[in-house]
Amino acid sequence: MAASVAQDPLIVDRLGVRLGDFQLDNISLHVEPAKVTALLGHNGAGKTTLCRLIMGIVRKDSGTVSLGGFDHWRHEKEFKQRVGFLQEESYFYNGMTVGEFVAFVSRFYRHWNRELSQHLLRSFNLPGDKKLGELSRGSCVKVNLVVTLAHEPRVLLLDEPTSGLDPRACHESLRLLQTIAHEEGRAVLFSTHHLHEVEQIADRVILLDRGRVRADESLPSLRRVAGPSWSLEQYYLERVP
Amino acid sequence: MNIFFLIAKDIRLQRHFVLPLMLLEIAAYFAYALQVPSQIPGVAFGLLHGVALIADFLICYRTMIAEEKNRAMMFIRALPVSPCEIVIAKFGANFLLVGLNISVLLALWGVAHALGWLQVDPHLTIHLVGAGLTYHWLNNAFFVTISLVFSSEGALWVPFPLLFVLMSVILNFRRIEVALNLQSFVESLQHHDLAFLALLWAVIGALVVTCSWALKRKRVFA
Numbered sequence: 001m002a003a004s005v006a007q008d009p010l011i012v013d014r015l016g017v018r019l020g021d022f023q024l025d026n027i028s029l030h031v032e033p034a035k036v037t038a039l040l041g042h043n044g045a046g047k048t049t050l051c052r053l054i055m056g057i058v059r060k061d062s063g064t065v066s067l068g069g070f071d072h073w074r075h076e077k078e079f080k081q082r083v084g085f086l087q088e089e090s091y092f093y094n095g096m097t098v099g100e101f102v103a104f105v106s107r108f109y110r111h112w113n114r115e116l117s118q119h120l121l122r123s124f125n126l127p128g129d130k131k132l133g134e135l136s137r138g139s140c141v142k143v144n145l146v147v148t149l150a151h152e153p154r155v156l157l158l159d160e161p162t163s164g165l166d167p168r169a170c171h172e173s174l175r176l177l178q179t180i181a182h183e184e185g186r187a188v189l190f191s192t193h194h195l196h197e198v199e200q201i202a203d204r205v206i207l208l209d210r211g212r213v214r215a216d217e218s219l220p221s222l223r224r225v226a227g228p229s230w231s232l233e234q235y236y237l238e239r240v241p
Numbered sequence: 242m243n244i245f246f247l248i249a250k251d252i253r254l255q256r257h258f259v260l261p262l263m264l265l266e267i268a269a270y271f272a273y274a275l276q277v278p279s280q281i282p283g284v285a286f287g288l289l290h291g292v293a294l295i296a297d298f299l300i301c302y303r304t305m306i307a308e309e310k311n312r313a314m315m316f317i318r319a320l321p322v323s324p325c326e327i328v329i330a331k332f333g334a335n336f337l338l339v340g341l342n343i344s345v346l347l348a349l350w351g352v353a354h355a356l357g358w359l360q361v362d363p364h365l366t367i368h369l370v371g372a373g374l375t376y377h378w379l380n381n382a383f384f385v386t387i388s389l390v391f392s393s394e395g396a397l398w399v400p401f402p403l404l405f406v407l408m409s410v411i412l413n414f415r416r417i418e419v420a421l422n423l424q425s426f427v428e429s430l431q432h433h434d435l436a437f438l439a440l441l442w443a444v445i446g447a448l449v450v451t452c453s454w455a456l457k458r459k460r461v462f463a
Binding site: 055056057059076077078079080081085087089090091092093094095096100104105107108109 | 242243246250253254307310311312313314315316318319320321322323457458459
């Protein structure tokens with residue numbers, strides 16, 4: 001893994017979009033370096049839409065997203081060089097082998113770490129010669145993790161990264177994200193609807209409900225203020241009815 | 242370089258498709274020719290382009306379905322690649338495959354002609370090959386534009402009104418020419434083949450620009 005790097009936060013300012021009946025309303029947040037931020041919400045709360053809007057994959061109606069002075073819309077390529085995005089579904093070319101796919105993705109990034117990609121492929125037990133279409137859902141998530149991490153992005157944007165992983169892989173992936181944030185100083189934003197994942201690794205939690213941010217708090221300070229009786233589940237249910 | 246990598250990806254994914262496609266076209270060509278042997282001298286060259294027209298569509302279908310089947314466009318859009326590069330690469334890959342297909346077909350046709358198997362005009366000239374390629378690239382560009390701009394469902398229905406408009410323009414061309422006072426312009430195009438080809442290329446360019454604009458603004462990817 002790479003050494004710690006000084007970084008700017010990912011700044012989301014009044015981001016909004018209307019998609020049919022659903023509206024994501026003036027979302028503002030900072031994703032701080034060296035911290036794991038959890039985006040928590042029900043199914044359909046707008047987590048995936050928010051991630052896609054941040055990446056500029058879906059066109060926004062309003063607001064800005066920037067990282068180190070690079071706007072996600074005007075400086076699209078520079079922005080995406082610095083952000084690793086893991087999508088909830090694995091959108092791959094099923095005819096490619098794992099090795100071909102990793103080689104294909106590596107060509108688009110200036111700072112691709114070949115050793116890291118090889119190390120991750122080995123540690124996830126991913127066979128390089130197997131076709132992507134023949135992999136299980138969990139293995140596809142692992143391939144996705146490899147290509148998301150191997151270009152050593154400043155910010156990691158992960159949409160339900162543990163979806164489809166077995167318990168061991170899930171545990172290892174969460175630990176890896178924590179290491180990437182705390183030891184390498186990168187910013188991690190991951191969306192989930194599993195409270196235990198948030199409690200396990202997050203430093204900060206953002207509650208999203210029906211396209212609106214209901215809370216944006218530091219977990220250690222919440223625990224400190226409320227004392228040992230504090231529970232994330234109760235906090236979540238109070239704010240997200 | 243991104244464009245080159247994306248084109249290489251498409252060519253790699255379609256590498257097993259090109260040879261069967263060409264064999265199928267040649268088989269279809271001779272199957273048609275055997276059914277109307279007496280008319281072949283008059284329709285041989287047109288029939289070749291007719292068969293290749295189906296290939297223009299199939300090549301587009303194959304390269305687009307590779308993206309749509311697993312919604313891979315969502316993945317490509319997350320890479321540090323601009324919509325303009327994605328579109329140019331998609332057109333580039335299609336044009337390479339269409340160019341390869343037409344070149345091989347025309348070469349085979351030329352060989353057959355030279356060996357005396359096809360006693361028909363026209364002789365292959367560089368102008369004829371250039372015009373044939375441009376015609377097929379334009380057809381293919383039309384299909385690629387529809388599939389990039391619209392979803393699969395839209396792409397199924399959109400060609401019909403467009404083809405209706407196109408057919409109507411062709412049927413009423415003389416009247417349109419007079420109404421818009423285009424006689425001198427059309428006459429000059431008839432006398433300047435290269436100007437006409439440039440016009441077709443301008444249409445292709447306009448389709449590429451339209452796709453880039455649409456892809457950046459798209460909200461739902463098939």
